[in-house]
Amino acid sequence: MSDRIFGVVGMLLALGYVLAALAIEESFLSDAVGPKAFPLIIAAILGLSSAVIAFRPDPEPKWPAxxxxxxxxxxxxxxxxxxxxxxxxxxxxxxxxxxxxxxxxxxxxxxxxxxxxxxxxxxxxxxxxxxxxxxxxxxxxxx
Amino acid sequence: METLANLGDGFAIALTWQNLLLALLGCFLGTIMGALPGLGPSNGVAILIPLAFTLGLGATPSLILLTSVYYGAMYGGRISSILLNIPGDEPAMMTCLDGHPMAKKGMAGEALSLSGVASFVGAFFATWGLILLAPQLVKIALLFGPAEYFALFALAFMTLGGVSSTNQAKSAFAAALGLGLATIGVDTQTGVPRFTFGEVHLYDGLDFLVAIVGLFALSEVFIFLEHRHGGSDAEGRKMEIGKLYPPISMLKQCMPTMLRTSFLGFLAGVLPGAGASLGSFISYSMEKRLVDKKGTFGTGDPRGVAAPEAGNNAAAGGALVPMLALGVPGSGTTAVLLAVLLALNITPGPLLFTQNPDVVWGLIAALFIANFMLLAMNIPMVGLFTRVLMIPSRVLMPIVAMVSFVGIYGISGSTFDLLVMIGFGVMGWVLRKLDVPLVPIILGTLLGNAMENNLRRAVTIDNGNWLTLIDSPLAITLWAIAIIGFILPLVIGARVKSGMHVRRDEEGSISD
Incomplete structure (x- = not known):
């Protein structure tokens, strides 16, 4: 269960990150890639790995009382x-x-x-x- | 020949009173940190970074101090493994298997001194390996363009993920999280702020030192609080050391083992992402298969003590090779050392060898000196360090926490950074509970900017053509290794890791 929650939180984090990345104001002087592309790649990896964690959870960790x-x-x-x-x-x-x-x-x-x-x-x-x-x-x- | 001349220059740099004193201090502190369960090489080095930084030490002296701590911790880990059957740090886990049975047989002193010699042999040959291999790697690295560097960084993350966690998805998550954290702040290429949410403190980006100290040192305090593990592991146990020097016959018997495992451990260290834990594990496994004809391994065979110790110390030296030559660390502690270099405005990598040869060769010479100091400290004076094990963690952990705070406050003098550090400490605790490796996060925050810059440079040079990333044979090779490094552990890794875990279960007390 912990991993499923963790995975969902991770996906939400990725989503928030994408939204924040899309909100970056681009300067008129930009290189061919721009400041958004790398964060979007990262967000994709973040979301994908979170999804895998949520769908294939590890055994439950021992949470303290x-x-x-x-x-x-x-x-x-x-x-x-x-x-x-x-x-x-x-x-x-x-x-x-x-x-x-x-x-x-x-x-x-x-x-x-x-x-x-x-x-x-x-x-x-x-x-x-x-x-x-x-x-x-x-x-x-x-x- | 040129190498020897360089090394000579290095000794000239290392043999100043200040540097010798720093090496001695580092060795001493490192051995203590290695010996104490709860403080390992990576968090030991992490809490000392601010110290080196605020002392105003230059690059060479800081590195000498901190790598001495690193080597020292590798020595120190064995002490509690042998005496208490509790590894002082992770790489010393395998030393418990034969070290503790030897101590039970009343041969604790022999086991300690033999493992001290094995550590020395491992570290000594690994330092030579560093001298010989790093310049060759530099020659290859000089051929790298931005696209190749981008591929190399990807390789580091993908192979690190394969080894450091049981779950590839979680290491990928950790790497992405670290890289994401690195993008916070003003974009270096266009000057627009990213993910700062209007918070002025974030315009500079997150200081990776804050992240490291929080994730490594502070999360350890939370772990101890969680278990309310306040006593000392040595309480109520007799620690008889006995004879301090191993018989010559035992040394002779173990010498081939030490030489073989030094080589193997060094290789394991050079591989990106492997590090010392894997070095000691495969060293022990190989020796067991090779020389354990009578089934004495696990019952106090001296060779079973020598193998993992030579292996992990050699791996520690090996892990410095990619860190210095490529700027891509292969283990947690070398990642922390990379942070030191970056904080001092020195970019490791091929240019380090031409632009700052004094740093490289001074460091290497200091490693030789530190290694001799450690041998001297760890055999006759080992009794001193066993006393350190009596410090209960209810005294130790408040000190660790407070030194972390002092260090970070000393660098920036800002409450905001302290709050960020607490945040990282809590995050580190939660992620450790969830079995998410922390090293990729650190590596991500450290390398994120360089990785992005190389990506953008490569694509911009080729007028926005993204296929340029897989254009050259060198880049394709790196990508291929990266992909193999990511997929292979999915196949074999499970077997190696289950081996490591079975051993852990057998030695019930090792896993907490």
Whole structure:
């Protein structure tokens, strides 16, 4: 079933891609092929392979239980928050929280998770920023 | 003779303190990454690219660092295969078969050092193979016009699909997806924006480094979260190493095996799309058929340890040949290395050898040096790396995730890129669940623009005649190989792959 859904999604993707490709405005100065042809070829392959996947599905993959999916969803949310808050809160604080969260969800005890979070954050800050001179996000406190 | 002179120049470049230090660092990090299950050569190199990039390293030093990681990972993978019966990375899968039984017999130290020697032999001969074969390939590649290049790219995708997945349709899908992603951004020939949907950040196209780190490194974090696999695989197991040097008689017994499998592995590596996993697999299978008269393979035969290790290290060197000489990588990790070159504005291919000989020969010389460093690291100091296996993944994976974020943020300083990377991470996770190979996607995003430009150039030169693509004998040959490479696995591939899977099932613990 997963492969059938995947195949249909792939075909829809190909269709959307074709529509977007046809909407490309061509410049008056164009080569013999133009900017549309290659995307259309790709779309054909995309659609064809999706159709094959839908009609000849592989055995069902093992999807995680709902609880684990929620877990992954939560991690994605945390990562997005991390990306958005990085310039606001500064590198060290944002990273400590994000790393501690991941460590906690991977099964660390709370204290260990806090320790991993702070350790990762400060470790990366020292190695990448102080030693190697990589510019990291600066928060209101300058780190 | 000219080759030797070039090689001498290469050594002059590689033997600076900075480059030696980078090679040493790369070997060390690579061995660790290879040893840790969950980090392999391709995602190991991927998370280090931003580092090399932001350090402001030039092309030669970055390549030295990253190929040392690549070679190191090939060495490191065997450690957890032998001690824990869990391959540290995919090519080390075959090493479990005889390596772990040897460790059970109390010969872990012998198995580790023997496989270290086998890795060295494989990598050493493969580097020579690279020196001898790459310039010949360059001579052929110089005859290529745009039409031939287009055919060559198609060949790379079609053969890669044949080997990397059990389902050809899914690898075709992956390749098309990657190529499609590459078309996002302003069209290089006419200057019109394509698939940008008015988003200014997309005018430059998607940064392939973002895609690589997301697909390879971040999706691994999701896999671990899914299984909540937070412990270390080494927990609660005794890891006795014992004697660290193999008896001379064992080395003698294994030497013919190593030489044969080095050659075979190198060939497997050169073939587009094959890579190290296939190299170690066919090496083991051939040796089993050839020398296993008493049926000792699988019960801790030293030759069964030497064969896959020599094979996968030789394949790693072999895979560099098409990457450097043609600009078409043959495996996942060489695709990542190609991304490094492209990010540094160096176009691999025949012209690389004439325009940037310092890069090529400096790299080759560094590979020789790195190989000796790895031998030294991996035999007397192997105990150090076995400790690394005790790091639980609940500590390791947050670090991997954060280093990925830092690297991407360090390059662009943009939140948008981080969000795109998370998107690729999620996509990578879903596609891995659906058994869609990720390497063709990467290859597609990397080669998409070059492929399209060559297509358009070829057709434009011939005034819009599309038949020009199959006009020259060279192009026809390439297309023929491509088609055979796509169809043949449908016939034979099933058999080879079922062999690989049967083995996996027998060794229940290997497949997660």
């Amino acid at each position: 709902l609880g684990r999916l929620v877990e992954i969803g939560a991690a994605i949310v945390v990562m997005i928050l991390y990306a958005e808050l990085l310039p606001v809160a500064g590198f060290v604080i944002a990273t400590a929280f994000a790393a501690a969260y991941l460590a906690w969800r991977l099964g660390s005890a709370l204290l260990e998770a806090v320790f991993v979070g702070i350790g990762t954050s400060i470790g990366i800050y020292v190695i990448f920023h102080l030693v190697l001179g990589l510019s990291l996000a600066r928060g209101p406190w300058g780190f």
